[in-house]
Amino acid sequence: MAAPRDILSTFASTTPDVEYITPSSSTFEETRAIYAHPEIVPSGILRPANIPALASTVSFLAANKIEFTVRGGGHDLQGRSMKKDTVAVDLRLINHVRIDADTATAKVGGGTLAGDLIRTLEKEGFVTPVGSVSPVGYTGWAMYGGYGAYSSRFGLGVDHIVGARVVNATGEVVDADAELLKAIRGAGGAFGVLAEVTISIYKLAQILAGVVIFNSQDLDTVIRQYNQGYRVLTAAEGGLPAPLSLQQCTLNMPTPTFGVLFMWADEDHEAGKQWLERVSGLAPVVANTVKSRTPSAWQAEQDALVPKTTQGRLWSVNLRQITDEVAGVIAQYAKQLPADPHVIFDMHELRGDSPSAKPNADSVFVAREGHFAVEIVPLVEDAEKLEGALAWGQEFSNALKRTDPRNIVAATYVSFLTADEFDHDKVFGEHLGFLRRVKARVDPGNVFNNAISYL
Ligand SMILES: Cc1cc2nc3c(=O)[nH]c(=O)nc-3n(C[C@H](O)[C@H](O)[C@H](O)COP(=O)(O)OP(=O)(O)OC[C@H]3O[C@@H](n4cnc5c(N)ncnc54)[C@H](O)[C@@H]3O)c2cc1C
Known part of the structure; x- marks a missing residue:
């Protein structure tokens, strides 16, 4: 429902610390920009500057039955912090x-x-x-x-x-x-x-972190070899140490290039360097930026690897292992990476020995076992390449889902799903009944109907 602008203008002009940005405001375009969906244009944006102003804003919108979305960092890959012709409540000024x-x-x-x-x-x-x-x-x-x-x-x-x-x-x-x-x-x-x-x-003041880039002339060999070596390191006595994390990815640099984001989250950087040597021995390395640095310096280096704004979407599959079969599929689609600088393929790992990889009665996050959250992200700078990139992403995702079903984790990740893929049983499992009861208790009128949990 489009919000009546005059009511919103009156509200903002009479409420302390709330700014109302309309499509005719000079700051509308920059404020409405979200990561991957330039086509989503809200009817207006309310910007509360503090928590009391946020409370007044929600109270006003709910009382007047004006539909709204909530915008945080705007990095939902499906663009769900904004909705066409709908008011967005932008939280970015509440940033203490x-x-x-x-x-x-x-x-x-x-x-x-x-x-x-x-x-x-x-x-x-x-x-x-x-x-x-x-x-x-x-x-x-x-x-x-x-x-x-x-x-x-x-x-x-x-x-x-x-x-x-x-x-x-x-x-x-x-x-x-x-x-x-x-x-x-x-x-x-x-x-x-x-x-x-x-x-x-x-x-923790200093980490040991950076990118290790492998020789990617033969992606088939390097991706299989790295993953085979990684499985061996993981299965060895003692396994991988808790501070170590490796996020494998393939990006256009400018041709498809395979690498890992290396992180050693501990002050003992000498121990971290020994692990860097082992990881660097998994396949031939052509470049390595790993060094001791602050967490923000490492974030800045990663920021440079991804676009600031873009267009496209994401497909995701949770896998227990990167088996040789899976590595083969990854290599096949890495070789076909759409030729656009924004396309990303990568995976997060929740390691089996992480404190989060065990049942937790105080949370409804379901994927509580070691797994890889694979991200296929066909983003493009050039809009004309979008259709081809999306076709690549869809086929890649389907190919991964056709690999050994015993290796696929049933639980899926809320943030990485589109509305039509959202299967409540897979996302919330046994917690679904509990969540629906809490929803009925605290939001019976579904004021927060645009939250991506779709409860
Ligand atoms: C470049 C990039 C890198 C990413 N990296 C990772 C990663 O390393 N690990 C990972 O797990 N995910 C990652 N993601 C996914 C990201 O974490 C999720 O999409 C997350 O929900 C984005 O939050 P946001 O506030 O930026 O996005 P928004 O689009 O602003 O918000 C996402 C959803 O959360 C709601 N929301 C946000 N803040 C609040 C709030 N305070 N109260 C109520 N509702 C709120 C919004 O209404 C919306 O429904 C990445 C996404 C991108 C685009």
């Missing part, structure tokens, strides 16, 4: 980070971006798990799962949310009780706007 060193926690505003969080934490020598790049919204990343290179040692983002202040369906600010917190940890924004989350943080 308050560190409590005594309890090793931080209070983080609901619109804080991962980069701002990491930069603030490292001023006091702390870090917390985040995803690969800095402009992703921290809360949007963490509340649905939150894969990333720190998860081998510390666990997923979702397991770091220890408290939440939520603006509920009537616009009140409430502290999430145990039941609501459990629901948020995996099903995210279906129950309200997360105005602030309290998260666990860790002392």
Whole structure:
């Protein structure tokens, strides 16, 4: 439903700390920009500057039955923080980070971006798990799962949310009780706007991190060889150490090139260098940027590998192992990587020995076993290449799903699914009944109907 603009203008002009940006505002285009869907144009954008202003905004929209979306970092690959002809509530001005060193926690505003969080934490020598790049919204990343290179040692983002202040369906600010917190940890924004989350943080000032690029003239051989060696390292006595994380990827540099993002999340960099040597021995290396650095410096290097804004979508499959059969499929489609600088293929790993890879009664995130979250991301700079890139992505995804079904994890990741792929049983499993009960309790009128949990 299109929102009546005059009501919104009156609301914003009479409510402290709320800005209303309409399509005729000079800042509309830059404010509405989201990562991958330039075609989605909202009817207007409300920007509350603090939590009371956010509460007034939700209260006003709910009372007037005006449909809205919630925008964090705008990095949902399906563009679900904005909807055509619908008001968007932009949280990016609510971006505080308050560190409590005594309890090793931080209070983080609901619109804080991962980069701002990491930069603030490292001023006091702390870090917390985040995803690969800095402009992703921290809360949007963490509340649905939150894969990333720190998860081998510390666990997923979702397991770091220890408290939440939520603006509920009537616009009140409430502290999430145990039941609501459990629901948020995996099903995210279906129950309200997360105005602030309290998260666990860790002392870690310097990491050993960078990209290892392998000779990619023969992608078939290098991808199979790397993965075979990786399986051997994993199965060896002692396995892989907790601080080590390896994210394999194929990018156009400018031709399809295979590499791994290497992360050693511990202060003992001499031990990390020994592991770097082992990883570098898995296949012939042509370049290596791994060095001791701060978490934000590593984020900046990763930022340079991905486009700032783009167009396209994502397909994902969760796999237990990168078997030789899977590596063969990856190599086949890596060789056919669409010729556009934005296309990405990569995978996160939740290692079997991660603190998050075991049952957790306080969360509804389901994929609690070691697995690889494979990301096929046909993004393009050149719109004319979109159709071909999407066809590649769809075929690649289908080919992976045709590999040994025993290797495919049933559970899927909320953030990586389109609305039509969303199967509640696979996403929430046994927690579905619980989630529907919480939804009925806290948002019976489905005010937050655009949250991607689709409850
Ligand atoms: C370049 C890129 C890199 C990525 N890297 C990773 C990665 O390393 N690991 C990983 O797991 N995922 C990754 N993702 C996926 C990303 O974490 C999710 O799409 C995440 O939901 C994005 O959050 P956002 O706030 O940026 O996005 P938005 O598009 O703003 O929000 C996503 C959804 O969350 C809702 N939302 C956001 N904030 C709030 C809030 N405070 N309260 C209520 N609802 C809210 C929005 O309404 C929307 O439905 C990546 C995506 C991109 C594009």
